[in-house]
Each structure stands twice: as C-alpha cells, then as structure tokens.
Amino acid sequence: MEIIEHFLYTKEHEWVSIEDNTGTVGITDYAQQALGDITYVELPGVDKDVEQFEQLLSVESVKSASDIFSPVSGKVIEVNEDLVDDPSILNRYCYDKGWIVRIEISDADETSNLLTADEYRNYLASLDRNDNGESLEE
C-alpha cells in the first residue's frame, strides 16, 4: 500500500498536498483499491465552497457510489477534467495524475485535524486488524 511521506491524510482515505495556500486533493491507494475499478468521477464545480470533512464529490464503481470528503476548508479553484474522460487514472495514478481538485485553503490551522503519513499508516494497520477479527453474527 503506497503512502506518500509529505502528504496529509484523513480517516476517510483522502490525501492533501499543500503548497503555499493551495491544497491538492485526491484519494489514497487504499481507497482506490477498496473501490475497485472506478467508472465515474462526479467533479464539483469550480468556485464551490467546502468545509473541512464536508462532502466534496463522489466516485462510482460498477457496484458502488462513494462520497469523497474535503480534507480542508476553502474554495475549489481547479478540477482535474482528465478524470471525466478516463476515470481509470484514479486507479492507476492516485497520487499524481489522479489528483481530483485543488482548493484554496481558508483555514490553515485545520491541518492539525489531519493525519501524517505515519499516523495514516498506523491507522490502516488498525483497520486491517479489525477486519481480520470481524466475523459473522452467530
């Protein structure tokens, strides 16, 4: 499971990479694997205002539709139009060519609510443990 060291993460498996005041947002390798082959990305409109952890957009696979939440508050300033024509980019290059939106961050302090790469790695490990321990009723 690939994790990029200098990115920040959410427990919903989004990543954000921050440069100056702009956050580039995408979904993690774990998320794209869990979703399976992505068939559609419903991009938000440019200029959309979002709050941290509010629903930002949704992605579809054949048998599921999943909401993607914004890791930061701010205004959407750019969306990755390439995903409209070829959503498989999200599966193949989730951390670079598969970026989804860029957001002009309105509250830099909120990044303290996000996980570092190490914290996210530990979080995934804990999920894995729970998953193995889970069993069917009865």
Place this chain on the structure above:
Amino acid sequence: MNPYIANTPEDVRLMLEAVGARSIDDLFVDIQPRHAPRSFDLPEGLSEYEVVRHLNDLSLKNMVGPVPFIGGGYYDHYVPAACQALIARGEFYTAYTPYQPECAQGTLQALFEFQSCICALTGMDVANASLYEGGTALYEAMMMALRITGRNRVVIDSGVSPIYRKILKSYTHSLNIEFIETPVLHGQGDRSAINKVLDGATAAVILQNPNFFGAIDDHADIAAKAHACGALLIESVYPVSLGLLKTPAEMGADIVTGEGQSLGLPLNFGGPYLGFIAARKKYIRQMPGRIVGETVDAQGRRCFVNTLQAREQHIRREKATSNICTNVALCATQAAIFMSLVGKEGLKDLAQLNCDKAEFLKSRLAMIKGVEVKRSSPTFNEFTVCLSRSANDVVERMMMRGFAAGFPLGRYYDGMDNYLLIAVTEKRTRAELDGYAKALEEVLRA
C-alpha cells in the same frame, strides 16, 4: 387440492421430519397467537373453468363494440399477431430483472434494441429501458431537469395532457417547486406567454407534440429561448406521429418522454403501459431507471448488461436519482418487436395513413352544420371540433348509434363543454368514417 402446489401429504411428512418439526404450525412460532388474523373472511376457491367463465361474463359487461374515435394519448392501433405471440413466450414473461446477465441475454438484448429504436425515433442520444407509463415518465423528466439545473421553477404549456399535469402537481405538492402554466393560443403554445416567464430561475419548459388538442408545432424557437436562459426543453411525444413529424432532437429538446402504448400494446383499460425517456448524452447520469449497455465478456464476445447502476436505489439508497426499481421490461420488449415489424418505411406509411384518414374525416365533418373544425394549426391523427351543443350529449347519442365519438374536452378544460377531441387511426375504414359523419349530422340535427 391447489394445482399450484406440488407437495403431497407424504412429501410434507418427509419434509417436516427432515426439518425436525411436528407440524407446519411449528414453523410459524414467531407469529404468536396475539398476531392471528381477526378475520380471514374470503370465499372458497373456484375451478379454473368457473373463474374463466365469471371473468368472461364481466368482460362482456364492457362496451368495446362501438367504433372507437377516442384518443387523448391512447390509441386504437392494430397490434400485429407476431407481437402477442412472441411476448407470450414464457422465457420472456416469466423471467425477472436481468440480475445475472449470463442467463438473461434475451431480455437484455431486447431492451438494448428497444433503447436504440427509441433513440432512432426521437433523434436523441440515449434512452433508458422504460418507465411505468407516459405520465410518470414526464414527472421523472421534470425531476431530472431540476437536478441538472439546480433550479425549481417549471413552465408548462396547457396543451400538455391535463392528466399528466395533474400527476406532476400531485407529486410535487410537498416539494418546493413552482409551476407556471401558460395558455394555448390558436391551438399552439403561446410564445409570448412563455417568453414572459422564462428566466434564469427556470429549470425547464415542458411541451407536448402533438398537443392534447391534436395540434402539431415546431418548438425550435422555444428551445432556443429556453437554452438562452440555461433552462431545458422537455418534450412529451406520441411515437406514431414521429413517422412524419419533426423530431424533438431536431427542435433542440434536452429530454424526451412519452407514452408507448401506441407501439404495439393493447389499450388494457389504462395499463400496463409503457413510459419511455430519452435525452442528450451528457444527461445520462441524471436519467432514472434501468439502462442496458453493450460490453464484451471475458472471451471478447459482445453482450449486454444493466449499466450505470451506481445511480440506482439498490446502491445509493436515499441518494439515488429516483426510487424506481424495475421498468416495464415486457412492454418494452413488445414495443421492440412492434418497431421491428413495422420498420423504417412501415412507420412512415403508418403515420401517413393515420394522418390521411384524420384529414378525410376532418373535411367531411367541416361540411356539417353545427360543426366547426379548428383549423388554426395542422394536426396529425387527432383534432378538435367545436359543436353547436354539449359534447357530452353528442357523445352519448353517438354511442347509441355505435360510435365512441371522441373525448369531450370539457372534462379537463373549463369553458370547453362544446369541444370534442376526435382520434382516427389506420384501423378506421372509409365506411366507418362516412358512417360517423352521417351519424353526427343526424345527432346535431335532432
């Protein structure tokens, strides 16, 4: 014994033994005595013959004898025998929703062909695998336009079926949607009234062609105005008329719906019928209901599957584009068979025949004293006349002469008590048309 239960008392004994229960009652332990029915007051069952005889007696109490001239969106077209014979195959009608594509390619391919025929008919890019019927299909089209535009005002022409308009209003009663009904002018949609209310808050303009009065129109100018405001044009259409008439796509419509009964379905006293919806490609994800798509299997063989299911209720639950689960697959299959039988040239001829016969009756009626044929706009196979007396009375008297003479518009339009809507299909013969004119003349003279 019930002919639809195969288990004999011996089977039951063996099965209970296997299950470890003493009686069938034991299997109902969770239904406790306090849950028992307060009554279950029903007659005992009849034999098959008795039921058939009883229902045949009831069927004879319905008057299907008078020569039909009633339309209103539902028409007495001929249904070729092959249509009925093919959909009577148990492999079609006792199958269910194609959840397992490997053992449902028949239904899936038939629905793909249906979608393609609807696209060819309307000129639109995409169609779904059908909706319940024309009225609820128009409601779904309206909801689609609201989702696409994010607006909540709808402009609807009074020439749209009054039944459909009532449906739209019932469904949106508790939702925050503003309806503006615009009047009909000289039989057609009133441009100036529509233009006056079209603005940046309008989600859609809803029109029907031919409209409820039978008048045909070209709505390209309204489409252009709507698009200039960022609104969509929704057209409700009568499929057979599209053998001749300008397609909604040519007019610039964004979403097209209609009642498909005229595509090989019997009148059935109101159902089951066939709603269809088609749209521009960019709106496909906002389209409700089942959609069949082409793909290939693991070995590269062409095949068909339910696709874009992530829009639907079984995946999105409360966030779905609509609550619709199934379509009317059998009716859509029947329509696909009808459209294949009629074919490209047959549709043109069929439409021309309908139009010719209606024009003939129109010209005959125009000569009758007490009949004013509304000629402000051309019509297809249905037209409006104004009579010198109440249309209700005329229809009742015509019925005694063996003609279901038409539908009195006063039922749905205030102040139109003398107006009669008359439909003529390819099934009406010259003799029936002459007979109708003669009978009407007598009734009006009496």
Place this chain on the structure above:
Amino acid sequence: MNLIFEQSVAGRRGVKLPVSDVPVKAVLPSRYLRACAAQWPEVSELDVVRHFTRLSQRNFSVDANFYPLGSCTMKYNPKFTEKVAGMSGFADLHPLLPQLKGGEKYAQGALEVLYECERWLCAITGMKAYTMQPLAGAHGELTGIMLMAAYHKAKGNTKKKFVIVPDSAHGTNPASAAVAGYSIISVPSDKRGVMDLEKLKGVLTDEVAGLMMTCPDTHGVFNPQIDEIARLIHSVDGIMYYDGANLNAILGRARPGDLGFDVVHLNLHKTFATPHGGGGPGSGPVGVSGKLEPFLPVSRVMKRSDGVFALNYDYPDSIGYIASFYGAFGIILRAYAYMLILGREGLKQTADHAVLNANYLLHKLKPYYQVAFDRVCMHECLFSASRQLERGVHAIDIAKFLIDRNIHPPTVYFPLTVKEAIMIEPTETESRATLDEFAAAMIEAAALVKSSPDVFHSFPATMPISRPDEVKAAREMKVNFFARPDAR
C-alpha cells in the same frame, strides 16, 4: 448474436398495412416534418419471429428453470390468467370511456374487477381501503409515503422530518422516503436478525414521521415484537408502513392491519403470481387504515346503492393523481383471477408450503453454508458464503456455478447486512424433488470449493456468454446502437 439492426435489408417489410381507402393525401408544412426516416430495422416477419424466439431462448425463466431469487417470490404464473387478460372486453377497453359523462356504464365489468380486487386485498391484509393505481412496488412505496406526509400535514404537524428504515430494508424504502422529502434514520438489526428495539427507542422522537418495515423482513424472520414496535411508533404519532414484498409468507396467518400497520403496499407480481415480465410491468396497490383513507389518490372505484360501479373523484383531501389511470389493469386482472381460483384455503396453503419449502432448504444446506441467523425461517432462508470465501470463492461464483446447472441463482449480496449473502426463496410452487436437486447442486458446489476453488472463476461455462465486463460497460456507456461518436 446479431442485433436486429444488423439483419436489416433495405426494402424488407414485417407487417402489411391497409391500403388507404380515403381520397386524401395529407401534406403537412415541411417545417413540421422530420428530415429523415427513423432507422428502425427493415426485416421480414420471419426475421422478427426468429430473432425474438432466439433471444427468448437466452433467458432463464420460471417456466423453464428453478428460480429461487430471494425477496422476489418467483412462483409459477398460472397460464389461465393470460387467457383472461387477453379477453377483448378487457384488452380493448379504452381507459377514458368511464370518464365520459355517465360513461361508467360502458366499463362495468372492469370497474367491478377493480372494486372486488380491492375488497379481497382488504380482507387478506386487514386494511380499510386500497388504491389499485401504483404501477410497481416502488411506486406503491412512494404513494404510501405521500399518504404519510398528507396525514401529518392535515394535522398541522410540521415537525415530522424522519422516516426510520431498518438496515435490512430494500433500497427502494429509503429512496422512496427521500424522494418524498424525508430524511432517513437507519436502525441496525440485532444478533437474532430483527430490528434492535433498544436502538429504535434511542432514535424515536416526535420528529419521526413513520417507520417502514418488511415483515417478515429480508432476513426471512418474522419479528415477534412487531406489536411493540407499532406501539412505540404510534406513541409519537408515527405511521407504520408495511412493505409487502414478503406477504407470501403470512397469508392467512397474520394481517398487517391487525399487527398495527397503517399503510401497506403489495407486490401483485410477487404474492399474487402475476408474471415478472423480465422486470415489469408490476403492480403495487396500497392499502390504508381508516386514518389515512381520506388521502388516497383519485379516482377511487365505488359501488353505488343501485349496484352500479362508478369512479369517484370527490375526495377533497386526496393526494391527487399518482398515475394516469386506474393502475396496471391487465396485471390486477390476473391477480384477481388467481385469488378467485385459490380462495381462502388456497391462500393459506400458499404461505404454509412457501415456509415449509424454505425451512426444508435451510436444513438441507445448513451443514455446508454458514446460516446468517440460526432460527426457524419464514418464506426464505439466508446464508453467507463466508466459509467458501476463506478459499477464495465468493457468493457470485457459486451463483455462476448454479447457472451451469440450469438453475437461476438465488439473490446474492442482499441484504447488505450479511457479508456474501445468499438469499434463497423457493416459493410454494416447487416440489420436494426440485428442492432436492437444488440442494444437491449447492452441496456439490460446497464440495468443489474445498477440492478445487480455482475452477469457480471459469463458471458459467455452458452459456453463450460468461462474466461480462461491467467496468467497460459503465465507462463506455454504449446504450444506443445508433449513437453518434460526437454525441454530447
């Protein structure tokens, strides 16, 4: 197989039209005409008959295959009901006839069918009145929720915002409530497979408009605490909504009206044996208790004191029109014929044998598959392929194995509450011998999972196609043979 369009040959005709016998050739102004003809196929009648016959042979169906699709009640559809539906007095009857002034006299037989069918359904379910108009189960749900909303609105109760739905519910339940403007509260099931009563109490406030329940539910369990749930919901003036998907299990054993439900929708295509048609047309009549009756859609069918059946539109509190006419009449007619032939005892036997057959399969398969809830089941039994998954075989793989045995697979991956769910509803019309054959196939599959799990990926091997690429279908969206490449 070729598409019908690929068989098209210019000049072929599939139907002979009458020659015009009127001396008129209508010429419409060209601005009203289409530029070119619709590209419907040009084929002969035999081309069409052979094409669609071959297509039909690519379907599994109840007539040809065991079809234990859970929650869908794929029982046998008696042939005589087709004959009844085809009678000219019904099939050729125009729906606007009874809307003529005094026009009810032209449709007495059809109106009597609607009226009597309503009365039968009232007696079967313990409700006060029905509307026969809804055209499918989901359409019935939406109608039922609209009635719920009308009830609260009439009482001036503007607080009602939420509809409670168990996590085991069909997806249409939350979708229908959402379409009608409500927010959804999902309540989980407990370890015994029924709604968790404590969790329900935890979310119950006077903002709750109602609760939607399938009973028995999609776990195949009849909730013995159903009366307590109704009491709780009624204590906040909520409406109890009964999803009739599984009514087949309790015919003659319990009635939703007696259990405390205020509104129900039925699926005539499930319980009352009307054909499923490859996915519709269905029919979803809605029944109500007295407190919701004033809000039922119009028209309603009444019997006047002189014995004449008539349409009545005079209900000022009605929610209005929910469909163009009186329902899927042809389907209602088939269901009515079915009720007449079964009668009181036949309906009871239906539930008895549906439940017996499901329990029989439950016991036969229990040693081989993980049961979801180990208790007596109603009309369907629910398993999980969790043991098989340990060897890499999913529920879908077992489904595909069954296709090669000419058996339509059970419902898989529903309900969502159970991982790798396999939901089996045999229905009452299947014989012990058929159930034994099915069980043998399932047991063979379980054995094959142990010996050679890898072979499952190659199933089905006997069908014209196998494992279609659904990702490609969703990404490419080819839904129209005539699609222009530049379409937007």
